[in-house]
Structures are given as C-alpha cells and as structure tokens.
Amino acid sequence: MSKFSLTRYSKKPALRTRATVLVAGMGASLALGAGAASAMDGGAVSLQGLSTDVGSTVSAQADAQKKAIDAEKKAVADRAKAAADRHERAERQLQKTNGWEKPVDKYGMGEKFGLAGSHWSHKHSGQDFVVPTGTKVKAAHEGTVVKAGPNGGGDGPAYGNAIVIKHGGKTYTQYAHLSQIQVQVGQKVSAGQQIALSGSTGNSTGPHLHFEVRTGADYGTGIEPMKFLQGEHLHM
Numbered sequence: 478m479s480k481f482s483l484t485r486y487s488k489k490p491a492l493r494t495r496a497t498v499l500v501a502g503m504g505a506s507l508a509l510g511a512g513a514a515s516a517m518d519g520g521a522v523s524l525q526g527l528s529t530d531v532g533s534t535v536s537a538q539a540d541a542q543k544k545a546i547d548a549e550k551k552a553v554a555d556r557a558k559a560a561a562d563r564h565e566r567a568e569r570q571l572q573k574t575n576g577w578e579k580p581v582d583k584y585g586m587g588e589k590f591g592l593a594g595s596h597w598s599h600k601h602s603g604q605d606f607v608v609p610t611g612t613k614v615k616a617a618h619e620g621t622v623v624k625a626g627p628n629g630g631g632d633g634p635a636y637g638n639a640i641v642i643k644h645g646g647k648t649y650t651q652y653a654h655l656s657q658i659q660v661q662v663g664q665k666v667s668a669g670q671q672i673a674l675s676g677s678t679g680n681s682t683g684p685h686l687h688f689e690v691r692t693g694a695d696y697g698t699g700i701e702p703m704k705f706l707q708g709e710h711l712h713m
Contacts, residue, residue, distance in 0.1 A: 577709040578669045580617050580652060580688050584608050587685050590701045602699040603651065603689035610656050610684040614673040616666040617706070620644040623694050624651075625658050629679065632696040636687065637679025640672055641694055649694055653687035654678050 587605025620642040629636030636653035640660060643649050656676025666672060677684045690702040703713055 575709050576668045577618050577706060577711055578615060579706075579711060579713065580615055580650075581606050581608050581612055581675070581686055582615075584686070590699070590703065602696065603653075603687050604702045606686045606688060608675050608684065608686055610674070610676050612675040612684075612686070613671050614652055614655065614675055614686055616642055616668060616670045616672050617650050617688075618642075618644045618648075619667045620650075620665070622660045622662050622664045622666060622672075623649070625660055625662050627678075629653060629696075635680035637681065638673075638676065639679075639687075641691075642666060642672075643694065647692045649691040649698075651687075651689035651691060651699075653689075654681045654685060 585607035587607045588601050590601060590604050592601040622640060623643045624630030624632070624639065624641035627638050628634050630639040630641055632639060632641075632651070632653075636651075638655040638658050639651060639653040640655065640658060641649055641651045652673060654676055655673045655678060657674040658672075659674070660666060660672045675684060675686045681687075688702055689699045690705045691698040692700060706713055
C-alpha cells in the first residue's frame with residue numbers, strides 16, 4: 478500500500494469523529510436552549526403570580542382603609558344627630574313647661590305651704606326644699622330681680638337673705654334663707670340661671686331653700702307653689 482493510500486484512508490475516521498462531536502454539540506445546545514426557555518417561562522409564571530398577590534394585598538388594604546373612613550364618618554354623623562336630638566328634646570321640654578324650672582335640682586321635701594306652726598307668725602307661706610348649705614339655687618323663670626338682700630330683702634328678718642323676682646303678668650317668686658346672694662336689684666335673669674346658694678339664715682331650723690310663688694312682690698301674696706309649678710307641667 479502506497480503512502481498516499483494510507484493517508485487517504487486514515488482521514489475518514491477523523492471526519493466521522495468530528496461529525497459525531499458536532500451533532501452531539503448541537504444536541505446539547507438545543508437541550509440547553511430548551512431548558513433556558515423552560516426556565517424563563519417558569520420565571521414569567523412566578524412573576525405573574527407575585528404581581529397578582531401584591532395587587533390583591535394593596536386592594537385589600539385600600540378596601541379596609543375606605544371602610545374605616547366610612548365608619549368614622551358614620552360615627553361622627555351619629556354623634557351629631559344624637560346631639561341635635563338631645564337639643565330638640567330639651568327645647569320641646571322647655572316649651573312644654575312654659576320656661577319654668579325647679580329652683581334646685583336635688584332636694585328633700587320640707588314644710589309645705591299653708592302649714593300652721595310656731596315658726597311662723599301666720600301659716601307657712603311657701604314650700605321648703607331640704608338641701609345642704611351651698612346648694613345652687615336657680616331662677617325658676619326668666620324675669621327681673623326686684624328684691625335682694627338681708628332682712629328678707631325687705632320682707633322681714635325671718636326670711637334671712639332673700640331674693641324676689643318679677644316674672645310676666647302678676648307672678649313673682651321668692652327664694653329665702655340663702656347663704657349667699659349672687660344677683661342684684663334690677664338685674665334680668667333667665668330660667669335656670671344661678672342666682673344664689675342655699676343656707677340657713679333667718680328663722681330657720683336647718684339648711685333648706687324656702688320658695689314662694691306670689692301674685693305681688695311683698696309678703697302675704699303667696700299662693701300654693703307646688704300646684705303652680707305642676708300646672709306648668711313640672712314634675713316635682
């Protein structure tokens with residue numbers, strides 16, 4: 478066999494080897510490419526899922542915040558309505574009672590009007606409300622102060638410190654045995670306004686408010702005060 482023939486035959490296995498490697502390489506590249514594409518597809522799915530989860534969370538938070546704001550608005554509106562209702566009820570009650578109020582808020586019932594006894598030169602001229610010294614005394618109705626001072630404001634020492642208020646028409650109220658007077662003659666007062674503090678001055682057996690309803694400014698014109706107030710729809 479010539480040298481040329483040997484060389485020509487020896488090249489064929491080498492060519493087949495390179496072809497095999499080339500095919501194997503192409504297969505590996507195709508496999509790697511397919512794997513990379515598969516990984517990219519999986520990553521896209523994962524990102525899409527993450528985006529959906531984040532969107533759901535943000536939406537839920539927004540809904541919760543809106544509900545909280547709406548609840549607060551409703552609570553504010555409810556409180557405003559409740560306050561308006563209370564004011565309206567108070568206005569209706571004031572109209573129902575024709576603007577008259579109790580001269581003291583909390584009290585025990587003392588000596589009644591018309592009661593005979595040694596404490597008075599005649600019969601008892603008012604209604605006693607038993608309260609501690611220093612209890613707030615209020616004007617039972619709007620009006621003008623016509624008497625205020627010691628000696629019953631001019632009605633006599635038995636009343637101690639006293640106040641008389643003129644209301645509309647021929648109606649007056651008197652407040653006696655006071656420890657402190659907080660208004661003066663000529664002063665206009667409104668219903669429920671504080672005018673004095675209760676006490677036990679004058680002819681008194683203990684702390685209380687002596688209250689009268691009169692048809693005139695002076696002693697001797699008193700009428701039954703409880704019936705009068707009840708006639709103005711006050712629950713005494």
